[in-house]
Amino acid sequence: MKMRFSLLFSFVIVVGLCSYKFSEAREPVCSKFAYEEQLLEKMIRTEIKVETMVNEIKKTEDKVISTLGDIKQTVADFTDMFADMKGNITNEMLNRGDEIKRREETFKTSFEETRKNLTSDIEAEKEKLFQLQGKLEQPPIAFYAHHLKDLLPDTTDKILIFEKTFTNEGTGYDTSTGIFTAPVGGLYQFDVHTCAYPKKHTYLGLVMEWKLIAADANYGDESYGCNTFGAIVRVKPGEKVWVKSTSSGSARQLY
Template sequence: MLETMVRMEARMTQWDKERKIFEENVLSILEHRREEMQETFSEQNEKLQRMFEDYKDIRGELTNRTNHLEDLAENLGDTPVVAFNAYTTTGDRSYSDNQMIILPYVLLNEGGGYNNNTGFFTAPVSGLYHFSAHICENDSKYMVVSIVHENKEIAITTEYESVGNSCSSVSAPAVMNANERVFIKSAYSESLLHGDPHYRWPSFSGYLVNKKSSE
């Protein structure tokens, strides 16, 4: 009987040891899983935080772009239509240096800025304008033209062919105050401007890009 009790006690002691080992293993596994879950949670939290920051940045950028588009739309809505296009079909006409070129035929004159008697375009409002001139030469002659803003040249081009005739164009922007003038002139002492009704129309044109917001 005593021997049986001793064996039982030894077995129970062994069971306690095995139980403790099992509990320690379970606790170790659970702790490891907890650390893994905590690490995963931290990573997900950081990812969500970055996504939130990106969202704030994108939202701010979209707000800025929306405001910019609204400003552009407001400015465009306040910009009147100012545009002109004048030309000539005269065969050959010689010009001296600094002689003004007047184009008599008007296809477009919104805003009434171009005067086909004087050749001047007078800005009806202050703002940014864009101008272009188209010229043609003939008979191996030079044709040199410049665009002039209030007596200051803002663009110049030369056209020449040794045989036959040809054309070229030049353009330039200009910031103008109301009532300032732009015109085109010959920039060479022996310029020859060529035109014909069917194939070559030397021209002078321009338009208002954007009105100054102060007006």
């Protein structure tokens, strides 16, 4: 800035001198002091004009610098605002992404639980249907056996064998062993009807899987004494039921 001022000032002085030389012929001849006074006056006026021009240039430069500063600040503010917006948008996108992931995981978990529950319910219903189908397909189980092979239950735990059957639905009763084997599970009713020989005793019991579930004691007196005993029990598939003597002795005889 100082260099520009010096060049401008030198240019003004040269111009002033040249103008003075051109106008020198028209001015009256004065003393040496008058000439120097006039030259000094012109230089002062020129210097004032130059100083005024310099001030104007300085004002203009200050305005330009101020404007540039304002523009720079505006650009910086816009950059910061854009960065903030970008950061906010990025954070919002990340938050939305996390929320979507959380919802997706929640949906997957809920769907998996629902699927498992539904699968479990379906399997339970299928099992019920299979059981119902099995019950519908099960044949009726019933047997009516008669005619004892051995009328002398003189040994404890001796099995009574009825060697003939009127009915044996499901073929559960074995006439060779006297044992009934349940083809299917269910609630069964067993009834045993026997008669003792005159003046003879009988002590019998109904057994399921070696457990006594009903018992009977009978005496023939002067004629045939007859009794009926039995039980209603739940029997599992494959479990066995039979009739046996519960007491031994020579006075034991059936009719």
